[in-house]
Amino acid sequence: MPFVYERTVRLADTDAAGVVFFARTLAICHEAYEESLAAAGVRLHDLLGATGIVVPIARSEADYKRPLRPGDKLRITLTPGQLSAHSFALRFEVVKLGPPEKLAATVRTEHVCTAPAKRERALLPPALLAWVQAG
Amino acid sequence: MPFVYERTVRLADTDAAGVVFFARTLAICHEAYEESLAAAGVRLHDLLGATGIVVPIARSEADYKRPLRPGDKLRITLTPGQLSAHSFALRFEVVKLGPPEKLAATVRTEHVCTAPAKRERALLPPALLAWVQAG
């Protein structure tokens, strides 16, 4: 089931063009990821500290469809999907609430579990895998 | 000829994982775009104010290949390419200086010239088109 995160656009998200600076859209989506993990009881920082692995973002893609302004109310929908034993993808839809509602952006990120000490890919920890598979 | 921009990774670019927050990589690349326009004498803000058009980013793609830490010296290489009469793409290579040098990220952005009043695509202004074609 997709996870839903709500967020108001803040002045600090915008730039002198009057709208959200494109890269901030990705930061807002990352908040939805953090919130979804927290809601599932997955404490990524503790998990990674205990296992010595990290799960960096290896790739991002974003389509920016509509400008977003300070005060706009957003609903971000997050859907995880497993890519391999070591990696998963997240799909985000950023909708500007209305009426009428309008799709403002779609974002996709790829996350690869890595053991930095060995510089090689690592299996997704069970708690993280469960979160991906439940999404 | 590609434009070259140098940048040191700052603490504010990083997050609690100890490395550059992924979306900041795109912001750093955008600095190279701003600097390249300035070096060519293209004042985007004035240009757009005079013509009533905007050139928002419609899409971004990024591959994050290596973690970047505070103090790392970066060389960002920017290569523009025309996509249509209304749009262009920018390709960025983010190299961590060495020795040895290492490719840290590649980024691509698409920019579409738009007349907001009419909600339709607009021709690239001549000064911007010249910059794209010279790149």
Added chain:
Amino acid sequence: MPFVYERTVRLADTDAAGVVFFARTLAICHEAYEESLAAAGVRLHDLLGATGIVVPIARSEADYKRPLRPGDKLRITLTPGQLSAHSFALRFEVVKLGPPEKLAATVRTEHVCTAPAKRERALLPPALLAWVQAG
């Protein structure tokens, strides 16, 4: 009556030292200001657009008392106070929720109403003044 705003610390608020980057504390407090204005129906952007005035921050002071980490839950309490016919101050308390609760930072900002065209101070617009006096 003070306005209360709740916020979770996000990864993008932090830096490689593992805690919130000091300047982000001020940005988080500014979110509380934006939310309080919105809750009171004061649309600062429209107001300023209609009157041609701006209300920039002229001064900020902040005491950072405790480190804040990703996932920490915050309660920001905002109390406005009028300084003059042209200006007001905002006091913010940033509390890390517990148990036990702990005061993490105090912030104070000064806002001065200005008519940019004339480069001189302007009276606070009635809607903004009412918000300050109700705070």
Added chain:
Amino acid sequence: MPFVYERTVRLADTDAAGVVFFARTLAICHEAYEESLAAAGVRLHDLLGATGIVVPIARSEADYKRPLRPGDKLRITLTPGQLSAHSFALRFEVVKLGPPEKLAATVRTEHVCTAPAKRERALLPPALLAWVQAG
């Protein structure tokens, strides 16, 4: 002797009001601090890692005197001063280059050396103390 750092205002430093977001001014000043340490060969991260201490910012004050816009060229002058055996202050002047030059902001930060394990103040490490005293 004060340390001098030059910086161009970037779009991502600004907000929908068209000028630098106030808290970004402090982030820009922190870049000058990072650059000054690097120029003196003080690698704060390594130093702190080796000694187990941290030097968080305990207080900041800033006076914002003029709006700064994308493309503005800045010269930030940094002057350190020792406060105690455990702490120092940094004074920053942010000047918008001209002609004519104009003082855009003044910032002051206080930094307190702390041993987190013991939750108590610690002596400034010799390399950091030398940097403060040379400033």
